[in-house]
Amino acid sequence: MTEASDAPARYNFRTTEPRWQQAWEERATFRVEDRPQSGAAAKPKYYVLEMFPYPSGRIHMGHVRNYTLGDVVARYKRARGFSVLHPMGWDAFGLPAENAARERKTHPARWTYDNIATMRDELKRMGLSLDWSREFATCDPDYYHQQQRLFLDFHKAGLVDRRESAVNWDPVDHTVLANEQVIDGRGWRSGALVEKRRLAQWFLRITRYNDDLLAALGGLDRWPERVRLMQTNWIGKSEGARVRFPLARAEGGIEAVEVFTTRPDTLFGMSFIALSPEHPLAAAAAAQDAAAAAFIAECRRMGTSEAAIEAAEKQGYDTGLRVAHPLMPGREFPVWIANFVLMDYGTGAIFGCPAHDQRDLDFARKFGLSVTPVVLPRGEDKARFAIGTEAFTEDGTLINSDFLDGLAVPAAKTSVIARLEELGAGVGVTQWRLRDWGISRQRYWGCPIPMIHCESCGVVPVPEKDLPVRLPEDVTFERPGNPLDHHPSWKHVACPRCAKPARRETDTMDTFVDSSWYFARFCSPRHEAAPLDRAAVDHWMPVDQYIGGIEHAILHLLYSRFFTRAMRDTGHLALPSGEPFAGLFTQGMVCHETYKGADGRWLYPDEVAKGADGSTTHAETGEAVTVGRSEAMSKSKRNTVDPGRIIAQYGADTARWFMLSDNPPERDMEWTDAGAAGAYRFTQRLWRMVQDALPLLPARGAAAPGPGSAASAAMRHATHRTIATVTEALESFAFNVAVARVYEFANATAEGLAAARGGDAAAGWALREALESLCHLVGPAMPHLAEELWAALAPGEGLIAERAWPAADAALALADSITIAVQVGGKLRGTISVARGAEAATVLAAAEAEPNVQRAIGGKPIRKRIHVPGKIVNLIV
RNA sequence: GGGAGCGUGGUGGAACCGGUAGACACACUGGACUUAAAAUCCAAGGGCGCAAGCCGUGCGGGUUCGAGUCCCGCCGCUCCUACCA
Numbered sequence: 001m002t003e004a005s006d007a008p009a010r011y012n013f014r015t016t017e018p019r020w021q022q023a024w025e026e027r028a029t030f031r032v033e034d035r036p037q038s039g040a041a042a043k044p045k046y047y048v049l050e051m052f053p054y055p056s057g058r059i060h061m062g063h064v065r066n067y068t069l070g071d072v073v074a075r076y077k078r079a080r081g082f083s084v085l086h087p088m089g090w091d092a093f094g095l096p097a098e099n100a101a102r103e104r105k106t107h108p109a110r111w112t113y114d115n116i117a118t119m120r121d122e123l124k125r126m127g128l129s130l131d132w133s134r135e136f137a138t139c140d141p142d143y144y145h146q147q148q149r150l151f152l153d154f155h156k157a158g159l160v161d162r163r164e165s166a167v168n169w170d171p172v173d174h175t176v177l178a179n180e181q182v183i184d185g186r187g188w189r190s191g192a193l194v195e196k197r198r199l200a201q202w203f204l205r206i207t208r209y210n211d212d213l214l215a216a217l218g219g220l221d222r223w224p225e226r227v228r229l230m231q232t233n234w235i236g237k238s239e240g241a242r243v244r245f246p247l248a249r250a251e252g253g254i255e256a257v258e259v260f261t262t263r264p265d266t267l268f269g270m271s272f273i274a275l276s277p278e279h280p281l282a283a284a285a286a287a288q289d290a291a292a293a294a295f296i297a298e299c300r301r302m303g304t305s306e307a308a309i310e311a312a313e314k315q316g317y318d319t320g321l322r323v324a325h326p327l328m329p330g331r332e333f334p335v336w337i338a339n340f341v342l343m344d345y346g347t348g349a350i351f352g353c354p355a356h357d358q359r360d361l362d363f364a365r366k367f368g369l370s371v372t373p374v375v376l377p378r379g380e381d382k383a384r385f386a387i388g389t390e391a392f393t394e395d396g397t398l399i400n401s402d403f404l405d406g407l408a409v410p411a412a413k414t415s416v417i418a419r420l421e422e423l424g425a426g427v428g429v430t431q432w433r434l435r436d437w438g439i440s441r442q443r444y445w446g447c448p449i450p451m452i453h454c455e456s457c458g459v460v461p462v463p464e465k466d467l468p469v470r471l472p473e474d475v476t477f478e479r480p481g482n483p484l485d486h487h488p489s490w491k492h493v494a495c496p497r498c499a500k501p502a503r504r505e506t507d508t509m510d511t512f513v514d515s516s517w518y519f520a521r522f523c524s525p526r527h528e529a530a531p532l533d534r535a536a537v538d539h540w541m542p543v544d545q546y547i548g549g550i551e552h553a554i555l556h557l558l559y560s561r562f563f564t565r566a567m568r569d570t571g572h573l574a575l576p577s578g579e580p581f582a583g584l585f586t587q588g589m590v591c592h593e594t595y596k597g598a599d600g601r602w603l604y605p606d607e608v609a610k611g612a613d614g615s616t617t618h619a620e621t622g623e624a625v626t627v628g629r630s631e632a633m634s635k636s637k638r639n640t641v642d643p644g645r646i647i648a649q650y651g652a653d654t655a656r657w658f659m660l661s662d663n664p665p666e667r668d669m670e671w672t673d674a675g676a677a678g679a680y681r682f683t684q685r686l687w688r689m690v691q692d693a694l695p696l697l698p699a700r701g702a703a704a705p706g707p708g709s710a711a712s713a714a715m716r717h718a719t720h721r722t723i724a725t726v727t728e729a730l731e732s733f734a735f736n737v738a739v740a741r742v743y744e745f746a747n748a749t750a751e752g753l754a755a756a757r758g759g760d761a762a763a764g765w766a767l768r769e770a771l772e773s774l775c776h777l778v779g780p781a782m783p784h785l786a787e788e789l790w791a792a793l794a795p796g797e798g799l800i801a802e803r804a805w806p807a808a809d810a811a812l813a814l815a816d817s818i819t820i821a822v823q824v825g826g827k828l829r830g831t832i833s834v835a836r837g838a839e840a841a842t843v844l845a846a847a848e849a850e851p852n853v854q855r856a857i858g859g860k861p862i863r864k865r866i867h868v869p870g871k872i873v874n875l876i877v
Numbered sequence: 878g879g880g881a882g883c884g885u886g887g888u889g890g891a892a893c894c895g896g897u898a899g900a901c902a903c904a905c906u907g908g909a910c911u912u913a914a915a916a917u918c919c920a921a922g923g924g925c926g927c928a929a930g931c932c933g934u935g936c937g938g939g940u941u942c943g944a945g946u947c948c949c950g951c952c953g954c955u956c957c958u959a960c961c962a
Contacts, residue, residue, distance in 0.1 A: 010916090226881055226957080233880080236961070261962060274962090314960080340960040350962045358878085359960065433961065553957085661902070662889050668955095670889070678903055684916090740891070740901035747901090821897040826943045828897055855929090866942055872896045874942050 011687035013651030017784040021127055029801050030078075030129045032085050034524045034536035046082035047540050048074040049519055051548030051556070054091045055115040055137070059122045061590040061633055061671060062549070064643045068656045068781075069587055069665055069735070070547045071128045075780035076730050078129065079805035085540050087522040088123065088130045090116050092137035093144075093446045093511045095173060102477040108445045109473070112139055122644055127652045127783050129801065134525045138514035143521065144447040145468030146531035147513065152450060152461050153570040154204065161203040162451075162459060167438065169197040174480050175442045176201065202449055202507060203436040206562045210235065210432050212578065213561055222583035224666075227553045234554050236433025238262050241417050242347065243426035245273060245323035248332055252284025257323055257335065260346030260431055264420065265412035266353040268401035269374035271364050273323055273335045274316065274350050278343035285319040285337070292319055292337065299339045314363050315339040326425035327402065327416075338363065346431055354391065361391040374401045375409060437559065439510040444475055444483040446508030454495035454502040463496050469504070482506055515556055516563035519543050519580060520573060530572070537573045546581040553586065585733060588668040592639040594628035602638040605673075630670050641671055653782035654680040660781055661739040683785055686746065686778070689753060690771055690789045696756040697768045700794050704765050711755035712762035716812050718748035719770045723808035726777050735781075742777055749774065768793070776806050822847040823874040824856040832873075840867050847873040 024030060036042065050070035053063055074086040090112075097108035104111070116137060123130075136143050154160050168177040172192035176199065187194055206213075214235045217228045240262035247255055257273055275282045277299040286293035295317040321335040333351075340359065341350055354364035355373040364371055371387050375396040382399055398404040403419070404412045420426030440449070448469040450462035462469055472490045475483040484490060484506040495502035517531070523540040524533035541564075564580040567573050595603040597618060609619040616625045633640045646655050658679035663669050698705070708716075722745040729738035749770045755763035772793055779786035779800050790800040814836060820843060822830045830852040834843050844865055847853060857877055864876040 229881070230957070233958070238961075240962080259962080263962080338960095340962095342961070345961045347962095352962090357962075359962080431961085550956090664890085667883090667890095672889090672903075674903055675889080681916090682902090688917090736889090737891070737901090743901050819897080823896085823943070826941095831897065864942065866896095868896060872943080874896085876942055 009688075011684050011785070011788070013653065013683070013784065016788050017125070017127060017652055020784045020787045021124065023787070023799065024129070024801060025132075027799065027802075028133075029799060030074075030084075030086060030131050031133055032083055032131055034527075034533060034539075036535070036539040037083070041083075043081055043083040045085065045540055046077045046545075047085045047543045048077065048545050049087070049522070049543045049547070051546070051552065052089045052091050052515070052518060053119065054094060054096075055112055055119055056096060057115050057118065059119050059643055061641060061643055063123075064126065064655060065587055065590050065659050065665075065669070066547060066549070067123065067126060067128055068659045069585070070545075071126075071130075071656075071783075072660065072730070072735060072780040073545050073547070074129050075783060075801065076805070078801070079776065079779065079803065081804065084129075085522070086128075086130055087134040087525070088128070088132065089135055089518060089522065089525075090119075090137035090139075091511065091515050091518070092116065092139040093508075093514055095175075095443065095445070097445045098443065098477060098483075107473070109139065112137070112445075122647075125644075125647055125652055126656070129783070134522050136521070136525050138447075138511070138518060139445070141468050141470055142528075143518075144514075146521065147447050147509070147517070148450040148462070148467050148469060149464070150517065150531050150567065150570075150572070151509070151513075152464075153572070154566055155461060157566070157570050159205045159208065159566050159570075161205055161436065162200060163203065164198055164200045165203075165438070166196050167199050167201055168194045169199075171195055174482070176438065176440055199440075201438045201440040202451075202505075202509075203438050204513075204562070204566075206437045206559070207432060207434055209562055209565050210237070210434060212565065213434075213558065216561075216577065216579060219577065220579060220582075220584070223581075224584065224586055227550070227557065227584060227586065230553045231558055234434065234558065236431075238431050238433075240264060240429065240431065241413075241420060241426050242429050243267070243326065243351065243420060245326065245333075245351070247335075248322040248324060251281060251321055252287060254281050254284055257281060257349050258347045259349045259351045260429070261351060263353065263356060263413075264416045264426070265398065265401075265404065265407075265409050266356045266374050267325075267327055267351070267416060268404065269353040269355050269372045270325060270328075270333055270351050271354050271360070271369045271371065272333055272352045274338035274341050274352055274363070275319075275335065276341040276343040276348040277337055277339060279337075279341075279348045281321075281335070281349075282319075282337045285321060285335075289319065292317055295337060299337075314359070314366060316363060316367055318367070326420065326423055334369070336367075345433070355387045356391055356393055358391040358393065361387065361389070365389070372400060374399055374404075437510075437562070439513055440507040441510055442482040442485070442506070443508050444471065444477075446511060447514060448484070449505045449507050449509060451505040452493060452495060452502050453505065454498060454500065456500060457495055457497040457502075460495060460497050460502070466496070484508070512555060512559050516559045517567065519546075519560070520564070520567065532567070532572050534573065538575075541573060541575055542577070542580055542582045545583045545585065547585045547587060549589070550586040557581070557584070585666070587665050588663075589632040590671050591630045591632050591668050592641060592671050593630050594637050594639045596626045596628060598623045598625075602636070604638045605641060632668070633671070641673075646676060650676060650680040651683070651784070653683055653785045657682065657739070657782055660735040663736055665733060665735055682743070682746075683782065686774070686785060686789065689746070689749060690792055693753050693756070693767055693771055694792060696753070696764050697771075697793075698761070698765050700768070700797075702765070705761045707762070708766075709755070709760050709762045711752060711760050712766040713816070715748065715752035715755070715763060715766035715770055717815055718745060718752075719766070719773050720808045720810075720812035721815075722748075722777065723773055723806050724810075724813045727805070727808065730780070738777075739781070742774075745770075745774065745777070773806050775800050776803070818870055820847070820870070821872045822850055822853050823872065824853060825876060826874060827856075829853045829856040836870070840869070843867060843869075843873060848875065 048070055050066050074084050078084045092112050097112050100111045101108045170177050170187040170190050170192055172190035177187055214237055217231055241264040242258055242260050245257045277296045282296060286296050316336045316338045319335050322332040323335060325331045352360040354361040354371045356375055373385060373387050376382055376385055376399045377392055377396045395409045398407045398412045404415060417428040450469045452460045454460055472487055475487055477483060479486055491504040491506050493502055493504055520532055520537050524536035527533040560580050564575055565578045568575050568578055595608045597603050607619055608625050609617050616627050618625055658676045662675055722741055725741045726738045752763055752767045752770055756767045775786045775790040786800045817833050817835050819831050819833050821828055822832060830850040832846045832850055834846060844867060860877040862875050862877055866874040
């Protein structure tokens with residue numbers, strides 16, 4: 001045992017963590033240049049980015065997890081010799097600031113920048129390897145100035161459109177919502193039922209990139225499969241035909257109905273036409289028919305209610321109108337109005353072929369409409385084939401279909417489209433689900449759209465010299481609606497073209513615009529001449545590793561993919577792939593148990609006391625508490641844990657270590673206080689181990705003493721094997737596995753320490769190598785502790801954050817002897833230890849000699865010997 | 878309805894390309910140290926069995942010398958999405 005020293009017996013993170021944070025800052029360790037460097041500074045680039053936070057007030061555990069994961073990647077890649085860009089900023093426009101303004105009478109800017117200051121402090125306490133010199137907020141005039149420039153460039157390139165359209169109007173927030181922001185008919189923020197209104201709106205023409213946005217998903221091999229799938233579905237490409245059915249008799253001036261179908265091959269199996277209740281022809285019919293009008297009114301009433309959609313009862317009304325069939329002269333079919341036909345997909349009308357579409361079949365059976373099979377399943381007899389309650393939707397052979405008879409479905413599609421085009425009755429088309437992106441928001445706290453409306457000149461862009469269009473500061477939030485519109489003077493300007501009085505656009509941009517290019521701006525955040533500095537953005541983009549929540553799988557990521565294409569096509573960057581994020585990782589949520597008091601109120605974890613007997617009670621009142629399942633931390637369920645408190649109690653390294661240790665990062669994790677306490681004990685253990693080892697270690701860089709010992713060989717083997725396995729785990733995002741390997745290594749190091757204490761000089765030498773390696777291996781996860789230990793082991797040798805990752809010696813990483821499992825008849829009967837690379841005969845002999853194996857063989861003859869070198873022996877008797 | 882993911886000890890989870898299932902951690906238990914507690918250290922632990930052994934990765938089959946891993950058929954849970962023609 002070493003003598004009791006004066007050194008403090010415990011690691012003090014409270015003084016240590018700020019000290020190293022200061023050291024990194026003073027040395028600008030994480031600073032990188034905008035433009036590529038030459039000479040010694042020229043390293044390969046690596047851009048790590050986590051989704052930037054909305055400055056809501058305080059950071060939460062989701063942020064801690066997100067930024068810990070990113071920081072591990074950033075620090076690891078830096079150690080691997082990359083020049084790492086790792087910036088941070090604020091997604092700072094948005095409605096909550098206006099709500100706060102209304103509730104607390106603070107200006108949105110004041111509220112936002114105060115929150116940013118608080119959250120910046122909290123993030124800095126986490127010890128993240130960020131280049132803070134690049135920080136910006138999207139509400140900075142410098143940023144939205146550049147965004148207005150981009151908008152005008154997009155406008156010039158024909159990527160911006162203003163048109164009247166039916167919009168989703170949120171009656172609570174008094175704003176328009178994108179389709180993506182309407183969830184189950186309700187506003188994504190307010191939860192209010194969304195109304196349809198017609199308004200002039202600004203659109204970004206994302207649909208121009210339909211094909212590329214879809215096709216390029218195939219090349220994103222470092223994206224999660226399910227995100228690509230979600231985007232594929234969202235873009236929603238379907239190929240088919242538009243077919244025109246002339247009405248037997250015009251109604252309200254309408255002479256024909258056009259439908260979109262993906263199954264033009266089944267046209268000969270037609271039974272009816274179904275119109276959306278919102279279809280113009282439905283309205284025309286209703287004008288003549290009170291019952292039709294009543295049916296439409298009923299659909300509209302049902303339409304919005306979620307329960308009705310869930311019930312999904314198919315309703316229809318026969319208008320009495322008839323259409324002719326372009327391919328079947330003389331035949332006529334009824335025109336129905338049906339509640340399940342959507343006006344905003346395809347043409348708002350369908351043709352029904354019940355035999356080969358389940359929904360059409362349900363409808364036909366309910367209303368007694370004809371069912372004619374036109375596709376015969378393979379191996380079926382035409383005479384006997386009939387449709388019961390199940391439609392046949394697969395490939396087969398066409399029947400009852402004139403010139404299509406005998407063809408398979410794909411060939412029939414091609415053939416029928418050709419015929420329709422010949423007759424002028426239809427045309428082959430590709431239909432997309434994706435719409436243009438409506439970005440107009442009737443809000444104050446967003447980027448002003450730099451346009452001016454003039455009575456005589458129409459819509460005029462704000463000239464470059466007048467940018468930025470700044471938000472006025474003197475606004476009030478008393479009235480509902482848009483404060484920019486209420487402002488007494490802001491919107492009144494002279495027309496840039498004719499100088500007559502004109503009116504500013506008072507809409508601001510959807511905040512998703514702000515986050516669609518921030519990652520590119522980070523490459524040259526202070527560039528003033530243009531939104532992006534080409535030399536910088538072409539060097540750093542794309543983002544090599546993007547990390548964030550799955551909740552942005554569609555909107556943010558799709559909009560960003562559109563923006564990089566639009567920026568490329570307007571000359572702002574090169575980016576041949578068009579893809580902003582080469583690698584994407586979506587982390588799971590942070591969960592916690594939920595607690596309910598006797599009165600049914602949710603309780604914070606702090607309010608709950610757990611007894612030694614497993615009982616759960618209220619910490620103050622002692623009343624019984626019901627423990628609910630673990631769910632994602634949320635304010636409403638009060639199952640939140642404040643990261644600030646955890647960091648104050650245990651330190652940032654502990655919080656970071658626990659975040660990584662418990663489960664795979666893509667899965668939801670459970671935050672437990674016991675787990676955090678366990679991580680804290682480990683930080684103390686590592687520190688203590690180094691303190692205990694210091695007096696036993698040879699000088700740094702000393703040559704290995706003479707012949708090794710068994711203990712030193714074991715120690716060195718553990719060191720090099722751990723370097724190899726931790727490296728591998730970090731490369732594959734298996735951070736929990738990396739943590740487990742470090743724990744194993746710590747256990748092995750404790751044995752090395754015991755040997756060194758026993759006077760084994762070789763073990764002492766190996767122990768130094770082990771501890772120095774350990775500093776590197778835990779560095780990405782526990783950067784402060786790593787620096788502290790490194791400074792103790794190698795005083796005056798700089799920062800671990802600036803040193804290269806250790807290399808594993810492959811020969812040492814392999815063990816000299818290996819344990820082989822011996823099975824008899826496939827059942828494990830014993831293990832033997834053999835030298836690595838031993839001859840098969842030697843191994844088999846040893847296996848058969850093992851006593852337990854002998855007993856299992858029981859003298860029976862061995863029929864077959866299976867030997868997998870280095871793994872297993874299986875003897876069949 | 879459609880799609881994706883997941884089912885392994887008390888808990889979170891390991892397990893390369895089919896080769897010793899349960900690494901590592903948390904919790905619990907016993908012991909040491911202490912006046913005591915905390916901290917720390919040591920030890921044991923999938924289930925059944927005194928033991929040899931048997932059974933064990935949601936359930937049922939299959940392939941294989943050998944299956945958590947591959948194939949077929951079910952069950953359960955979670956998330957996403959939805960009258961998309």
